[in-house]
Amino acid sequence: MDKPHDQLASILADDMTAVNDLIKQRMASENAPRIPEVTAHLVDAGGKRLRPMLTLAAARMCGNTTPYHIHLAATVEFIHTATLLHDDVVDESAQRRGRPTANLLWDNQSSILVGDYLFSRSFQLMVETGSLRVLDILANASATIAEGEVLQLTVAQNLKTTEDTYLKVVRGKTAALFEAACKVGGVISGADEEIVDALAAYGDALGVSFQIADDLLDYGGATVALGKNVGDDFRERKMSLPLIKALSHADDTELEFWKRTIEKGHQEEGDLDHALTLMAKHNVLQETRDDAVFWAKKAKKAIAILPVSDIRQTLMALPDYVVSRAS
Amino acid sequence: MDKPHDQLASILADDMTAVNDLIKQRMASENAPRIPEVTAHLVDAGGKRLRPMLTLAAARMCGNTTPYHIHLAATVEFIHTATLLHDDVVDESAQRRGRPTANLLWDNQSSILVGDYLFSRSFQLMVETGSLRVLDILANASATIAEGEVLQLTVAQNLKTTEDTYLKVVRGKTAALFEAACKVGGVISGADEEIVDALAAYGDALGVSFQIADDLLDYGGATVALGKNVGDDFRERKMSLPLIKALSHADDTELEFWKRTIEKGHQEEGDLDHALTLMAKHNVLQETRDDAVFWAKKAKKAIAILPVSDIRQTLMALPDYVVSRAS
Numbered sequence: 001m002d003k004p005h006d007q008l009a010s011i012l013a014d015d016m017t018a019v020n021d022l023i024k025q026r027m028a029s030e031n032a033p034r035i036p037e038v039t040a041h042l043v044d045a046g047g048k049r050l051r052p053m054l055t056l057a058a059a060r061m062c063g064n065t066t067p068y069h070i071h072l073a074a075t076v077e078f079i080h081t082a083t084l085l086h087d088d089v090v091d092e093s094a095q096r097r098g099r100p101t102a103n104l105l106w107d108n109q110s111s112i113l114v115g116d117y118l119f120s121r122s123f124q125l126m127v128e129t130g131s132l133r134v135l136d137i138l139a140n141a142s143a144t145i146a147e148g149e150v151l152q153l154t155v156a157q158n159l160k161t162t163e164d165t166y167l168k169v170v171r172g173k174t175a176a177l178f179e180a181a182c183k184v185g186g187v188i189s190g191a192d193e194e195i196v197d198a199l200a201a202y203g204d205a206l207g208v209s210f211q212i213a214d215d216l217l218d219y220g221g222a223t224v225a226l227g228k229n230v231g232d233d234f235r236e237r238k239m240s241l242p243l244i245k246a247l248s249h250a251d252d253t254e255l256e257f258w259k260r261t262i263e264k265g266h267q268e269e270g271d272l273d274h275a276l277t278l279m280a281k282h283n284v285l286q287e288t289r290d291d292a293v294f295w296a297k298k299a300k301k302a303i304a305i306l307p308v309s310d311i312r313q314t315l316m317a318l319p320d321y322v323v324s325r326a327s
Numbered sequence: 328m329d330k331p332h333d334q335l336a337s338i339l340a341d342d343m344t345a346v347n348d349l350i351k352q353r354m355a356s357e358n359a360p361r362i363p364e365v366t367a368h369l370v371d372a373g374g375k376r377l378r379p380m381l382t383l384a385a386a387r388m389c390g391n392t393t394p395y396h397i398h399l400a401a402t403v404e405f406i407h408t409a410t411l412l413h414d415d416v417v418d419e420s421a422q423r424r425g426r427p428t429a430n431l432l433w434d435n436q437s438s439i440l441v442g443d444y445l446f447s448r449s450f451q452l453m454v455e456t457g458s459l460r461v462l463d464i465l466a467n468a469s470a471t472i473a474e475g476e477v478l479q480l481t482v483a484q485n486l487k488t489t490e491d492t493y494l495k496v497v498r499g500k501t502a503a504l505f506e507a508a509c510k511v512g513g514v515i516s517g518a519d520e521e522i523v524d525a526l527a528a529y530g531d532a533l534g535v536s537f538q539i540a541d542d543l544l545d546y547g548g549a550t551v552a553l554g555k556n557v558g559d560d561f562r563e564r565k566m567s568l569p570l571i572k573a574l575s576h577a578d579d580t581e582l583e584f585w586k587r588t589i590e591k592g593h594q595e596e597g598d599l600d601h602a603l604t605l606m607a608k609h610n611v612l613q614e615t616r617d618d619a620v621f622w623a624k625k626a627k628k629a630i631a632i633l634p635v636s637d638i639r640q641t642l643m644a645l646p647d648y649v650v651s652r653a654s
Contacts, residue, residue, distance in 0.1 A: 029477070031478050031499070032478040033481070083443075086443060090439055112417055112439060113476045116413060119446065120466060123462075127462045140451065142446075145447075146446075147359050147362065149443070150437070150444060151361075153437060168358055
């Protein structure tokens, strides 16, 4: 049985070809060849194209009547690519999708400015749809993404970060684009408000479960996945969900350990193992997995009102798959 | 006699109060207090608010009939502020408007992400105007700005940079926003195409003369201006117009000097003085000033078709003032 993601890719193959063509066409720049070079490095590395597929899937389920779902899928991928370029500068990352990052191959300057260019290109694409409603949704999503990223920055290494704050960060930096990707697919197809809301709720919940599963993977939820190294979040001292949960159970000695390794960043050999031992002691990874399952269920429930179809079935399987990656 | 810029500020005082209020309101962020902190640091430092005043002036000259010129003026200032935040990271600048830069006071991460936020906020503001034409103009301008910045980055320290390439960079990084600022003021007021084109041509030419004058100031066109230090562009090895002109006149010995100081960046005491001597020898600063005057004339000629008014008179005086700063 194929992964739901591959099933989607197969069902949406023709549309995705059109999206990829449009992306290639619009990432060009007559005046500044550096732009397509940097963009191609990231775009050609693949990535799962999950977000544009969500837009196409939503549009298809709502009987899309315009050609603009292609524009919107490309828009969503451009916004995503722009945020990746900026994120890698902000996080000083050296690897993305198994390749050296653009900031490493070129420089931070190129990543910042090419990100700005792609972001502008994404707005040009959505303007072409002629739908002010769509523009409103995507402009709001962009602001929410940036807000989530800034919030994440300001709570970095802050051991007092609550699950509530974590959720605000995740809904911004990850779920906002999933939500908008699904929502605009419905809106551009003239779907009823009830359906549009259902698609938005699905995207939001899928995005949250996706990020929680990602956090979990980083503490070894599964050993081999996505080229991720266990412990990256620990080494980068990120306030991810397993850590927040571990802190909520910590006694005084444990708190001292977290203060030293995360707050102060004085990490020694064996610290990651000890962190994992503390997480196991308090059953933190299971609790995190339960949260991911909760959001996955929420996602599935949201689209239960849509008519049964191949695509709906695949979207129903997707949240479970996202969580199972990390189990 | 007041400077034209101060005259504009006085004529447009009520509208500018509304613009400043809207900027304050929209730079807020409930979730991430870092955002208004960083933005306020830049916004409160003043700056001349030239770009939003151009939007208001254009709208007023075209008998503005909607309240949305205020939104558009704020949009333009947000785009400008976002690009300043990113520019200061790209250039590793430590000072802006006589104060330490945000990247110095906070960090590069905050400047990148708050810039992204303001850029998204600017799109939200323009969506509220409900004008797809305006959205199209500003989305194009944003892409052109980023393209100009990337082009500037890729020709940095390249002694073969031509005046043609210089003009492409300047029309992108500086003139595109001046042009769009003027143009949307006309469009939102329902002006005739001929008038809209005239406003766009004015903004473009004003922007180019503004940047050339800025380049000139940096090589001491005038001694005290804007808190700029003579020689910053030389030390930062920027391919500004006086340098490009000096290179076009350089003999072999002079070329070696420019290769050492700009291409390789091996600068010693006395090099700036020698650079200024070479520029004087070839009359380069006068040539640069002539170019600035050429663009200033072009700007004035463009709006000659507009009906005579206080505002038109002030806009007519502005290009001359911009050039005279550097004389």
